[in-house]
Amino acid sequence: MDATPPPGGKLGYDECWDLLAAAVIGRLALIVDDHPEIFPVNYVLERRSIVFRTAGGTKLWGAYASRPAALEIDGYDPRQEEAWSVVARGETEIISSDAEKAAVDALQLEPWQPGAKDHYVRLTPRALTGRRFKVSKPDLWNTRLADERRSSFE
Numbered sequence: 001m002d003a004t005p006p007p008g009g010k011l012g013y014d015e016c017w018d019l020l021a022a023a024v025i026g027r028l029a030l031i032v033d034d035h036p037e038i039f040p041v042n043y044v045l046e047r048r049s050i051v052f053r054t055a056g057g058t059k060l061w062g063a064y065a066s067r068p069a070a071l072e073i074d075g076y077d078p079r080q081e082e083a084w085s086v087v088a089r090g091e092t093e094i095i096s097s098d099a100e101k102a103a104v105d106a107l108q109l110e111p112w113q114p115g116a117k118d119h120y121v122r123l124t125p126r127a128l129t130g131r132r133f134k135v136s137k138p139d140l141w142n143t144r145l146a147d148e149r150r151s152s153f154e
């Protein structure tokens with residue numbers, strides 16, 4: 001696979017999937033009570049879809065509503081001095097089949113937060129976009145100590 005990003009920093013479809021596969025946590029955006037809500041979720045990829053587990057509550061009811069949803073991940077590579085992000089947009093569905101749940105369990109999807117997370121939710125992307133870009137060199141005297149860019153230059 002060609003490592004050169006497409007013009008404008010846009011990531012190709014397969015590179016977006018590769019980045020999603022390498023990550024384990026993202027931010028899920030759902031419409032809840034007619035406004036957007038964002039939730040951190042850990043997930044796995046299964047059959048070109050994103051699957052996470054949840055307890056009963058806002059995420060589950062937002063997923064039941066069959067409204068559009070999105071999952072976003074991002075990262076920073078200090079060696080390359082590049083940042084990237086991937087957004088998957090689609091619809092959610094509740095997984096009820098025991099066979100499908102077993103397939104997800106085989107991928108070792110284990111919730112990070114304690115408590116029962118008995119509901120499996122699948123986000124099937126209808127659109128998958130991403131971008132990669134060079135970050136500005138930090139002003140080492142004025143950049144916050146926690147800024148990841150500093151590690152490239154110190």
